[in-house]
Amino acid sequence: MSQKISGVKGMNDVLPGGEVEAWQFVERTARELFQRYGYGELRTPAVEDTALFIRSVGEDTDIVGKEMYTFEDKGGRSLSLRPEGTAPAVRAFIEHAVSNQEPVTRWFYLGPMFRYERMKTGRYRQFSQLGCEAYGSRDPAQDVEVLDFLWQFLGALGLSGVRLHLNTLGDDACRPAWQASLVAHLRGQQGTLCADCQRRLETNPLRVLDCKSEQCQSVARAAPDIHGALCNGCRAHFEDVKRLLGALSIPFEVDPRLVRGLDYYTRTTFEFIASDPVLGTASTVAGGGRYDKLVKSLGGPDTPAVGFGLGLERLVLLLRATGRQFTAPPELFVAWMDDASRTEALVRISALRRAGFRVEFDPRGGSLKSQMKRADKVGARFALVLGDAELKSGEAQLKQMAGGEPVPVKLAGLGEFLSAARATT
């Protein structure tokens, strides 16, 4: 008995016919833009040693604590499907001793990530992330280059209504003292915190700051502000980031309660947040920041780094909500009448395709009417029919599907005609 097999929960197919074309547009745009910024593409395996994520992302984060796809392979190793892209990139950076070969390394990656979560709008168990990693510079110019990329990228996609939220988390010199005073403040108000935040107080106290519940918000507002506790180095860094963003005319808002869920961030953190209702409550499109200690903590040289991760599903949702079309319909559709014209049609079609034109036909043949319906269905710009008369005269009536008089065209001159037509699109 054959049983129906369906796809795995939370993991989706992307089909051609509008959907995959939107993805390709995003990917093309990203690759082209990264090339301009001097970032090379890094490809790492989907699976890593589980310990990599425990040590980088953090044992107490939700991502590692309950969302990883972890399994044991036949050799008894504990492996995990990657839940994010930074840790594998850093692993590769260290493993290939890249910093011995060049002082600055700038990589981007694009591929599937996996988190075992309950699904909702814009959140899936397999999702695609686009991200970058810039190693080797502590200069705020590097932070701002990353932000500038994202700003340009969203602009190139035609997405407006995405706002940049910016914050700093300090570093080893100032964060511990601030965090201690934060915890002390929260403990004083412990009774008024929601149940979740009571727990966060122990596991990840920074997250109390962006809790959405009313009472936690009021406690958070009265909490000691990181901006008042920054050491001189962190203060200067943050001021410089803001100044450089201003110089590039990139709008942003400082959000002192912006905290990220991964443990490795230092100094700059940011999120790009969309307001479009198609995302529901999944409004964060991209997030990232600086992680100056991560490379060293994973056993590499003391190397500062900045990067971001961006959710492609959410981006594609936004893009498709704009109603834009990304398909490239055929420029010419060829119909044939009989066996002799079928041969001629295939030869002509192949030649035009080799010359770079998008040409379609109905591989089933069939009545002329059905072939013309097909031409209409696939959105061809022009259509022509090959039969006895055309083979004899070497000329065909080229029909413009959108309307207008058919134009006689020599079969030998089809390429030239289509080239000219492209110019008038």
Add this chain to the structure above:
RNA sequence: GCGAUCAUAGCUCAAUUGGCAGAGCACUGGACUGUGACUCCAGGGGUUACCGGUUCAAGCCCGGUUGGUCGCCCCA
């Protein structure tokens, strides 16, 4: 991990107190000898998500499972 809600043709959805499972779109063919869209006609398509129960009789009532959607948590 918690909660709400839903599941009928490829898609969007109907089906009266439980009583023969339907329409639109899409697909195929024809009306129309070699020219699509508009119109008309016809046709193919279903174990009503799955498993069990109640009943003479279940798409409908009851229990469970799986999956979708939305919210909480968290994140991209």
